[in-house]
C-alpha cells in the first residue's frame with residue numbers, strides 16, 4: 074500500500090489550500106478528486122478574494138490568505154489582478170453606512186477610503202455616473218479566474234512539490250488513515266476531508282450533527298469585452314451592504330435594511346445582491362442570489378436573472394452587456410460557524426469554510442489546519 078504523510082479528499086480550493094500548505098512544508102501529499110476536474114463552488118464563483126467583506130475577526134486570516142494566493146499564482150505563473158474594489162453608492166442611507174464603516178474600519182485593520190464621484194470615474198470605466206454619490210474604495214481585493222486557476226493549481230503542485238493528484242477517483246471510505254477509492258487504497262498519517270457540499274458520502278453523521286444548509290446562487294457571465302476596455306476594480310453596490318458581515322458593525326445598517334425590505338422585497342425574497350468581477354478573458358462575471366434549502370430546485374429561475382440585471386443597470390455599464398453563460402453554484406452555510414474543523418476520527422479532519430468566503434480564506438485556512446494538526450510552524 075502506497076504511504077503518504079497527508080491525504081486530501083476534494084480538489085476544490087479548500088483541498089488545494091491544504092495540499093499547498095502541507096507540500097510547502099516538505100510533506101508528501103496525495104489528493105483525490107471525484108470528477109475529471111473540480112466542478113464545485115470553487116469554479117462557479119466570482120473569483121473574488123474579498124477581505125473587505127469579512128467580519129473583523131476573520132480579516133487577518135483573509136489578508137494572509139490573499140498573500141498566499143499571490144505567492145502560489147506568482148510561483149505558478151498563473152494570472153490574477155490586484156483590482157481592489159468599489160462599493161458604488163446612490164442613496165443617502167447607503168452613503169451613511171459606508172461613511173460609518175470607513176470611520177470605524179481602519180482601527181479594525183481594514184484599508185478603505187471614501188471616493189468622490191470624480192475619483193470613482195477615474196478608477197472605473199463601468200461605474201454609472203447618474204446619481205452617483207460616491208463610493209468606498211478598498212485596495213485589498215484581488216481577482217482570480219477561478220475556472221483557470223483551480224484547473225491549473227493541481228498540475229503546479231505536482232510539478233513543484235511531492236504532490237500526487239488522482240482525478241476521477243471518488244473516495245468511498247476513510248478509516249484509520251486508510252483511504253479507499255475504486256482504483257486504489259493508500260495510507261496517510263493525516264487525512265483532510267475537504268469535500269465541500271458532499272455531506273452524504275463520507276462521515277454523513279458528522280455533517281448531520283451540524284446545522285448546515287445548502288445555499289444555491291445563480292450567476293451569469295458576459296462574453297469578452299472589446300479591445301482594451303477593462304472593468305478595473307470589482308464592483309458592488311448598496312444591496313451588498315446588507316450581505317457581508319463586515320458592515321454589521323454599522324449602527325446605520327438597520328435603517329438601510331428597512332428601506333430595502335420596503336422598496337425591493339423581491340430582492341430580499343431571493344437573497345439578491347449584485348457584484349461584478351472580471352475574468353482573465355475580460356468577461357464580466359455577475360451575480361448573485363441566495364436560496365436556502367437542502368432540497369434545492371434543480372432548475373434556475375429566469376426572474377432572478379432579470380432582477381440581477383435590472384439592479385446591475387443602476388450602477389454598472391459594459392460595452393458588451395449580452396449574457397453568454399448562466400449557471401448556479403451551491404455552498405454550505407452554517408447557522409453559527411464560519412469554519413468546520415471536526416476530527417471525524419483520530420487523524421481524519423473534516424475541513425470546510427462555510428458561506429460565500431471560501432475562495433478568500435482557502436489558503437490561510439489550509440495553512441492553519443495543516444500547521445495545527447501536524448504540529449508544524
Ligand SMILES: Cc1cc2nc3c(=O)[nH]c(=O)nc-3n(C[C@H](O)[C@H](O)[C@H](O)COP(=O)(O)OP(=O)(O)OC[C@H]3O[C@@H](n4cnc5c(N)ncnc54)[C@H](O)[C@@H]3O)c2cc1C
Pocket residue numbers: 082083084085086087088105106107108110111112113114115116117118119120121122123242243244245267268269270271274275290291292360361401402403404425426427428429430431432433434
Ligand atoms: C456562486 C458562488 C459564488 C461565490 N463567490 C465567492 C467569491 O467570489 N469569493 C469567495 O471568497 N467565495 C465565494 N464563494 C464561496 C466559495 O466558492 C466556496 O466557499 C469554496 O469554493 C468552497 O471550496 P471547497 O473546496 O470547500 O468546495 P468545492 O469547490 O465544492 O470542492 C469540493 C470538492 O470535493 C470533491 N469531492 C467531494 N466528495 C468527494 C469524494 N468522496 N471523493 C473525492 N472527491 C470528492 C468534489 O467533487 C469537489 O470538487 C462562492 C460560492 C458560490 C457557489
